[in-house]
Amino acid sequence: DLFRSVEPLLPSLREDGVAVWVLGAGPYPPGVVALQELLDAASEELEPEDVWEPEDMNDTCLYIFTSGTTGLPKAARVSHLKSVMCLSFYELVGASSRDVVYLALPLYHMAGSLLGIIGCLGIGATCVLKEKFSASQFWDDCRAEGVTVFQ
Known part of the structure; x- marks a missing residue:
């Protein structure tokens, strides 16, 4: 569509x-x-590192799309710098690879996708995503999944 x-x-x-x-x-x-x-x-072979270096860290790395609540979804620009900063988000708050992170935020938003998913990748943590967030099931889900951090 x-x-x-x-x-x-x-x-x-x-x-x-x-x-x-x-x-x-x-x-x-x-x-x-x-x-x-x-x-x-x-190719399954890795590319040399210089292929992946942006000319400027403020150049566009990716676009995320809004949910479209007021019309069609709109593209929001995310720089390389902001993407790299998201890699260290959980480390900044003291989380580690031993943590299990529950993401309750929508993935179309930067807080869910970049801070949440990319942040988990940055520290090697396990990420728990539910198909649909349920406030009444939240604590039961956290206990069942062994969640140590939630966002």
């Missing part, structure tokens, strides 16, 4: 040099890349 709403914008996105990647089966119009095709064609 989201792709169909973006499709009329593809010509102007191409003009602006914006790459459009889609997760899911195609076919897609020219200029749209199915992410699965890229993954299937990728």
Whole structure:
């Protein structure tokens, strides 16, 4: 559904040099890349580190999309610097790889996706995600999963 709403914008996105990647089966119009095709064609060998260095840490690293509560979802820009800072979030608050982190926040928001997921990756912690948050089940879920940190 989201792709169909973006499709009329593809010509102007191409003009602006914006790459459009889609997760899911195609076919897609020219200029749209199915992410699965890229993954299937990728080498398993690591690239040299200099390939991954941004020219400027304030350059765009990724976009996260709003939930669309007031209309269609909107892209929010996240810099390389902010992404790297998220890696150390839990370390800053004293969490470690021994912790089990319960994420109650939505993944479309930076606090859930970057601070939550990327923060867990940064310290090697276990991350617990429920399909849908339930306040009445929260403490039971925490006990059942051995949660030591929640966000």
